[in-house]
Amino acid sequence: MSDLGSDSAPATKADLAAVKSELKSDIAASTRRLAHEIVKTNARVDRLGDDLRGEMRALRGDVAKTMDAAVSRMETLWRESALLPGIIDDHDRRISALETRALR
Secondary structure: OOOOOOOOOOOOHHHHHHHHHHHHHHHHHHHHHHHHHHHHHHHHHHHHHHHHHHHHHHHHHHHHHHHHHHHHHHHHHHHHHHHHHHHHHHHHHHHHHHHHHHHO
């Protein structure tokens, strides 16, 4: 922009055209910078989204493995708890038979 200095002369058409041209140039430069920053920000958001999706897939896999192990262990415990009373009864009968035999 042209410097008006200390004189208060009215602006000429040339002064106004220069200011208009400079403003257009400044606005265009600002728009380009803003568009560039928006593109960079969108790229970062997309990258973060991809990273987050990858982390969630890995976490889901870890949770699935942990759940599978827990379910497998619970099935083993349920099976053992179903068999244990029969095993204890069998041992009880065998102990009673051995005690009876030892008393004779």
